Amino acid sequence: MYKRNNKPPDDNAAPKATKESPKNSGGLSRRKFLSASLLAGCAALGVAKQAGAGNEFKGWPKSYGMLTDFTACVGCRGCEEACNKANGMPQPEKSFDDESVFKEDRWPSAAALTVVNRFEDPKDPSRPVYRKIQCNHCLEPACASACPIHAYTKTPEGAVIYDADLCFGCRYCVIACPFNIPGYDYASAFEPKIVKCIMCYGKIKKGELPACADACPAGAITFGKREDLLKLARQKIMDNPEKYIDHIYGEREVGGTSWLYISGVPFEQLGFPTDLPKKPLVELTEGYLSSVPVIFTTFPAIFGLVYGAMKHRDKAEQKEKDHDHHTEGKQ
Ligand code: SF4
Ligand code: SF4
Ligand code: SF4
Helix, strand or coil: CCCCCCCCCCCCCCCCCCCCCCECCCCCECCCECCCCHHHHHHHHCCCECCCCCCCCCCCCCCEEEEEECCCCCCCCHHHHHHHHHCCCCCCCCCCCCHHHHHCCCCCECCECCEEEEECCCCCCCCCEEEEECCCCECCCHHHHHCCCCCEEECCCCCEEECCCCCCCCCHHHHHCCCCCCEEECCCCCCCEEECCCCCHHHHHCCCCCHHHHHCCCCCEEEEEHHHHHHHHHHHHHHCCCCCCCCCECCCHHHCECEEEECCCCHHHHCCCCCCCCCCCHHHHHHHHHHCCHHHHHHHHHHHHHHHHHHHHHHHHHHHHHHHHHHHHHC
């Protein structure tokens, strides 16, 4: 049995890794966290920039990312459980140790920001391959460029985050995403919102590991600087050419993604789209949006702005009421 280690680092400083030992003083495996000085790095990167605001944006060259090694994944679903807890999501109908879920072809949704699916390895049917799926945190996210109200932000740390309060439910991001990732919360018809993995942005800002990387007992998910993760992935492939296929998924697809993958079986056999352009889709989505009639672009943008403003006003009013209530209670 694999033991899970969900213990967060015991201080607020950036987790450190040593080259000599897989374990560091904070108990974090080098496979889980590749780069020291996370906080210093985040600070050096500066303030967040709104992605999709123009054609010149090229991601954040010094940003962080994740590397999933499918040859190491044992399908324990510890990452799913950790993600569920870290994001305060409701418990799923089937428990996290229920293997019957592997009979389904699951996909991230409003109920689960990440899922693990099982595939057969044609070379060795006795050893299944597990694929963890979540947002890939594109360097130039099509979701961000398609969103008429700029609810999405590509952060300097690499995570693509969003402001659910701004979302007014047009679902352009869902259509634009080449990986079909943003989920849509239908729970309330009047409070629509998109839902997706944000690379545990709050945690990485505090110098902690994303929950799934921290929970993985097999060292299948490594967090670190994207450029270091690329080096690690190349090294692994070079050292074990019989084990890995010669492809780092996410290095170039749609201009590159912050979440990278290496595998022992071709990516198309794991359901990855392998016919994607190497160029970012940003230009394509912007082209698409400029080619559709103005009523489908300008109107949602205006509606979205009004909707966003109304939501902010409602929130401010509620805050004021809460404050008055609180003050009255004290008198
Ligand atoms: S994978 Fe999809 S949702 Fe995630 S950043 Fe890329 S375009 Fe956006
Ligand atoms: S990075 Fe965080 S939000 Fe994303 S899949 Fe992992 S645990 Fe879930
Ligand atoms: S990525 Fe890690 S935590 Fe997730 S299923 Fe695979 S081995 Fe388990």
